[in-house]
Amino acid sequence: MLADALREAAAAGVRVVAIELGRWQGRPLLAEFDPAAKIIGIDRKVVERLRAAGDGEFANRFVAFAIWHELYHVRYSTRDERAAHEYASARTGVAAALFENVVREFQR
Numbered sequence: 001m002l003a004d005a006l007r008e009a010a011a012a013g014v015r016v017v018a019i020e021l022g023r024w025q026g027r028p029l030l031a032e033f034d035p036a037a038k039i040i041g042i043d044r045k046v047v048e049r050l051r052a053a054g055d056g057e058f059a060n061r062f063v064a065f066a067i068w069h070e071l072y073h074v075r076y077s078t079r080d081e082r083a084a085h086e087y088a089s090a091r092t093g094v095a096a097a098l099f100e101n102v103v104r105e106f107q108r
């Protein structure tokens with residue numbers, strides 16, 4: 001699953017790195033695409049917290065969701081968040097609502 005997302009990113013010429021993303025408008029950032037560098041950054045702390053919560057498989061699917069969400073923006077050059085969520089959901093089996101709930105947990 002995560003390997004598939006990473007392969008697809010590589011095929012699109014995009015590198016995926018774990019970094020410290022910090023906060024944006026008071027909320028922790030989860031994932032970000034840098035179009036100039038062609039890099040998708042996934043927040044290291046979010047991934048660590050997910051793994052620490054004890055479900056490595058879900059952590060991997062969650063990260064895969066975030067990668068595919070960003071890849072959708074890369075591929076179709078659109079900021080359509082709902083479409084990006086649907087794209088990621090179809091590939092990971094993680095419901096967009098569940099993804100959002102987990103994101104909210106990190107935003108407290």
Ligand SMILES: [Zn+2]
Nearest residue numbers: 069073081084
């Ligand atoms: Zn997005």
